[in-house]
Amino acid sequence: HNSESSSQDACAISPNAIVSDACASYSTLERLNRDVKPPLDELTQTTDFFSHYRINLFHKKCPFWNDENGMCGNIACAVETLDNEDDIPPVWRASELGKLEGPRARHPGKSVQKEEPKRPLQGLLGEHVGESCVVEYDDECDDRDYCVPEDESATSKGDYVSLLRNPERFTGYAGDGAKQVWDAIYRENCFQRSSFSHSAALGQDTSPRGPAAMDFKAVIEAAGRQQVLEQQRQHNPLTPFVAKTGLEYEDECLEKRVFYRVISGMHASISTHLCWDFLNQTTGQWQPNLGCYINRLHKFPDRISNLYFNYALLTRAIAKLEPYLSQQQDYMFCLGDPEQDADTRAKVMAVTKKAASVPQIFDESLMFKNGEGPSLKEDFRNRFRNVSRLMDCVGCDKCRLWGKLQTAGYGTALKVLFEFDNNDKPQLPVLKRTELVALFNTYARLSSSMKAIQKFREMVEQDEATRKFEERLKEAETLNIIPDRAKKPRHAIVPGSSEAAPSESADESHEEREAPEYHNRTIKDEFDEELGRVIKVLKYVLTSWINFPVMLWHIITSELIRLWQFYIGLPVNPRSWGFELPRVDEL
Ligand SMILES: Cc1cc2nc3c(=O)[nH]c(=O)nc-3n(C[C@H](O)[C@H](O)[C@H](O)COP(=O)(O)OP(=O)(O)OC[C@H]3O[C@@H](n4cnc5c(N)ncnc54)[C@H](O)[C@@H]3O)c2cc1C
Numbered sequence: 001h002n003s004e005s006s007s008q009d010a011c012a013i014s015p016n017a018i019v020s021d022a023c024a025s026y027s028t029l030e031r032l033n034r035d036v037k038p039p040l041d042e043l044t045q046t047t048d049f050f051s052h053y054r055i056n057l058f059h060k061k062c063p064f065w066n067d068e069n070g071m072c073g074n075i076a077c078a079v080e081t082l083d084n085e086d087d088i089p090p091v092w093r094a095s096e097l098g099k100l101e102g103p104r105a106r107h108p109g110k111s112v113q114k115e116e117p118k119r120p121l122q123g124l125l126g127e128h129v130g131e132s133c134v135v136e137y138d139d140e141c142d143d144r145d146y147c148v149p150e151d152e153s154a155t156s157k158g159d160y161v162s163l164l165r166n167p168e169r170f171t172g173y174a175g176d177g178a179k180q181v182w183d184a185i186y187r188e189n190c191f192q193r194s195s196f197s198h199s200a201a202l203g204q205d206t207s208p209r210g211p212a213a214m215d216f217k218a219v220i221e222a223a224g225r226q227q228v229l230e231q232q233r234q235h236n237p238l239t240p241f242v243a244k245t246g247l248e249y250e251d252e253c254l255e256k257r258v259f260y261r262v263i264s265g266m267h268a269s270i271s272t273h274l275c276w277d278f279l280n281q282t283t284g285q286w287q288p289n290l291g292c293y294i295n296r297l298h299k300f301p302d303r304i305s306n307l308y309f310n311y312a313l314l315t316r317a318i319a320k321l322e323p324y325l326s327q328q329q330d331y332m333f334c335l336g337d338p339e340q341d342a343d344t345r346a347k348v349m350a351v352t353k354k355a356a357s358v359p360q361i362f363d364e365s366l367m368f369k370n371g372e373g374p375s376l377k378e379d380f381r382n383r384f385r386n387v388s389r390l391m392d393c394v395g396c397d398k399c400r401l402w403g404k405l406q407t408a409g410y411g412t413a414l415k416v417l418f419e420f421d422n423n424d425k426p427q428l429p430v431l432k433r434t435e436l437v438a439l440f441n442t443y444a445r446l447s448s449s450m451k452a453i454q455k456f457r458e459m460v461e462q463d464e465a466t467r468k469f470e471e472r473l474k475e476a477e478t479l480n481i482i483p484d485r486a487k488k489p490r491h492a493i494v495p496g497s498s499e500a501a502p503s504e505s506a507d508e509s510h511e512e513r514e515a516p517e518y519h520n521r522t523i524k525d526e527f528d529e530e531l532g533r534v535i536k537v538l539k540y541v542l543t544s545w546i547n548f549p550v551m552l553w554h555i556i557t558s559e560l561i562r563l564w565q566f567y568i569g570l571p572v573n574p575r576s577w578g579f580e581l582p583r584v585d586e587l
Pocket residue numbers: 168169170171172173174175178179181182263264265267268269270271274296303391394398399400402403
């Protein structure tokens with residue numbers, strides 16, 4: 001008996017989709033999240049260490065494109081959600097919503113650090129913030145990084161900002177600017193020189209293999225040129241074609257599924273938050289937007305499955321960190337404050353213990369096998385660096401903050417999974433503060449996305465039930481057999497959805513909630529209906545019996561194939577069967 005798929009909610013979105021890469025089903029992860037979320041919220045919301053992040057937001061330039069070549073990534077280009085924002089109060093406009101809020105403090109120089117070791121920020125983040133838990137004195141990054149270290153190529157070390165004051169939610173950042181960044185990020189999924197065997201078309205066939213960013217820039221530019229030429233061609237048909245953009249070979253890269261899943265899962269999580277914490281810009285109300293969820297996520301179960309995949313991936317990374325973070329001599333959270341340090345560690349442990357409570361949630365040892373190991377890993381790292389650089393092209397500060405943080409979070413997770421030995425205790429204290437903060441906050445983002453998705457799913461079900469009820473009511477009305485009191489809608493309503501049905505009033509009496517009574521039915525009607533049901537059940541049972549041998553054959557062969565794949569080290573097909581209770585509405 002397959003215990004995971006036996007429960008009602010198991011694999012409700014896309015059966016077994018996650019099992020193939022992450023050894024866990026939806027229901028296992030949702031159960032785990034119920035345990036992990038409370039201590040994780042506590043950690044990210046009540047400790048100074050985890051509620052502040054240092055980020056270089058303003059001294060970086062988008063390295064991939066500028067307005068001159070017809071592509072555009074800055075705020076002025078981000079088409080806003082409303083055609084005319086002049087009609088709405090400034091506070092609801094995208095330009096305001098995207099701004100950073102709350103206190104901000106410059107990274108202190110060496111002299112201040114020496115003079116004021118306990119208060120290097122001199123109260124700039126607020127009087128009660130334990131600054132020794134927030135400030136990090138770091139130097140260069142080591143080459144195991146999957147993300148771009150914040151201080152790369154910039155003179156400024158960045159600012160400390162409060163994550164609590166800047167929740168990830170709807171900002172109104174949308175349109176061409178946002179789309180262009182996402183497109184470029186997904187194109188990164190395909191970036192690998194071996195995939196571009198016709199690189200001559202990019203005009204750089206003789207150049208030695210340069211940094212990934214340079215190559216990537218060339219691809220983007222080629223794509224940009226292509227786009228501009230395409231537009232020009234509409235007016236002037238003689239405009240030349242660019243022979244190849246390099247993007248034609250996209251399919252070859254699709255096998256690098258994990259990278260794609262990480263990015264798509266991150267995108268799905270961002271979309272979930274903006275739909276859950278959505279501002280209706282004409283009424284000024286913050287509320288979940290069911291239509292937004294349906295259009296961006298519900299219709300795309302693979303996106304949701306990728307989000308769950310990321311949850312499994314981060315759970316494994318966090319569980320793996322437990323021995324590394326448990327001892328003060330191995331890691332200090334707050335250098336100048338032993339009490340806060342102990343408190344933070346206890347809260348971290350509460351999370352890592354829960355994360356480690358489900359064994360085998362993601363088996364990283366299966367990755368980077370089949371001879372591609374080191375080069376694939378290198379490729380992975382470079383792609384991640386580029387995604388992080390692409391975040392500098394995001395034209396909304398708050399989105400950039402969370403985009404950067406989450407890219408760094410996944411980068412850290414990959415580093416922990418693939419660079420740390422599987423020994424009980426990893427040897428080197430290689431994780432920086434920024435990395436830890438990014439990792440745990442990215443985990444917290446996924447955790448709250450999962451919860452929001454579960455709620456959204458309930459809303460969809462309620463919405464559908466309401467719609468069905470209304471349809472039946474209409475049918476009955478046309479037959480004129482419904483008493484007036486049964487015409488009230490009975491199902492709960494989606495709060496705030498643009499597609500919300502009318503709300504059930506709180507004082508609605510119990511009697512009014514009962515099913516509508518159907519009058520004028522004769523005994524013959526009742527008998528015919530009952531007989532119809534009996535025949536349907538009989539048919540159902542007989543078909544199940546007839547199908548059984550075929551099904552058994554399918555199960556045995558598919559399991560044998562899976563066993564064989566496992567034995568010779570191939571990726572194992574997802575399980576295509578499971579036990580579930582018959583759905584009564586099939587009858
Ligand atoms: C880094 C970054 C951070 C952002 N943060 C915020 C934020 O905090 N708040 C906010 O309101 N807006 C944010 N945005 C903007 C937001 O993500 C959308 O771009 C915007 O709302 C417009 O949405 P859209 O419906 O046009 O599709 P987009 O979300 O822009 O998607 C573009 C295309 O990508 C594909 N796609 C969408 N989702 C997935 C997925 N999960 N997997 C694979 N493919 C997918 C679809 O083909 C879609 O048409 C951010 C954008 C970026 C690039």
